[in-house]
Amino acid sequence: MVAFAVTDWNDAYENGRNIPRGSDYPAAWVEPSSLFRASARARLDIPYGEGARHRYDLFLPEAAPKGLFVFVHGGYWMALDKSYWSHLAAGPLAQGWAVSMPSYDLCPEVSIAEISAQTGAAITHAANETGGQIVLSGHSAGGHLVTAMMCEDSPLPVGIRSRLSHVLSISGLHDLRPMLRTERNTALKLDMACAEANSPALKRPMEHVRLTTWVGGGERQEFLRQSALLSNIWHGLGCVTQDVVAPNRHHFNVIDDLADPESVMLYTVLGDAA
Structure with a gap:
């Protein structure tokens, strides 16, 4: 085995330039999401707070829901919004x-800690609109935000925590300390204390919640490492975890299986839910 050190931290966390046709994203998601919203049974732009971005969309099945499935978007905490991902519902x-x-609000206007609190408020509001178990999923920065929800210092209230059964972090970032070495930190405004305080990998999980980390086999090495890291650490703290590496998937198409009701991804997180 050849040991090596990361010398270019910007490249280590750069997805678009390292994926064939990576420049097609996020534009490739706009049309399918718009078409889905137009035909779905949905309540759109439900406010959970006072800010202009404090809104969520709630898509409803034909029958009474079995529970609530949440998807939190990525964008390095500083880009995009809920409208790009509707088709994944x-x-x-x-x-x-x-x-x-x-x-949710974006950096640099707010901090990652504030975004975590807003995510908790959005989940709480949606959970009060529906019954049953709660399953959380998130992609990239969204993977960080949903794993933050199952930490012992989660912003979720006790009643909502008790309904949380499974968290799926897709290509998530769970140790924020490497972000200090990237140019993105100009917007993220992290120092070491903030990075440590907002890193799920440095916290204890709720033991009753299952964790699945999921990452594409074609992703940057740092995303593979970040996924394996959290599953490994939290397994040692009593959490039921698994780390899945999906072959032939990269950082952008790794989420596609959420849209497929027969996918292994969905079976993994919903198959054991009532």
């Missing part, structure tokens, strides 16, 4: 789950 909806997708 198709899979959980077909399985009988209500699906919530929130937006």
Whole structure:
């Protein structure tokens, strides 16, 4: 085995330039998401706070929901919104789950800690609109935000925590300390104390919640490492975890299986739910 050190931290966390046709994203998601919203049974732009971006979309199945499935978007905490991902609700909806997708304020206008608090508020509001178990999923920075929800210092209230059964972090970032070495930190405004305080990998998980980390086999090495890291550490702290590396998937298409009700991804997180 050849040991090496990361010398270019910007490249280590750069996805678009390291994926064939990576420049097609996020534009490739706009049309399918718009078409899905136009035909879905949905309540759009439900406010969970006072800010302009404090809104979530709630997609509802035909029958009474089995529970609530949440998807939290990525964008390095400083880009995008809920509108890009609506089509991903198709899979959980077909399985009988209500699906919530929130937006949140972005860095540098707010801190990552504030975004975590907003995510907790959005989940709490949606959970009060539906019954049953709660399953959380998130992509990239969203993977960080949903794992933050199952930490012992989660912003979720006790009643909502008790309903939380499974968290799926897709290509998530769980140790924020490497972000200090990237140019993105100009917007993220992290120092070491903030990075440590907002890193799920440095915290204790709720033991009753299962964790699945999921990452594409074609992703940057740092994303593979970040996923394996959290599953490994939290397994040692009593959490039931698994780390899945999906072959032939990169950072952008790794989320596609959420839209497929028969996918292994959805079976993994919903198959054991009532």
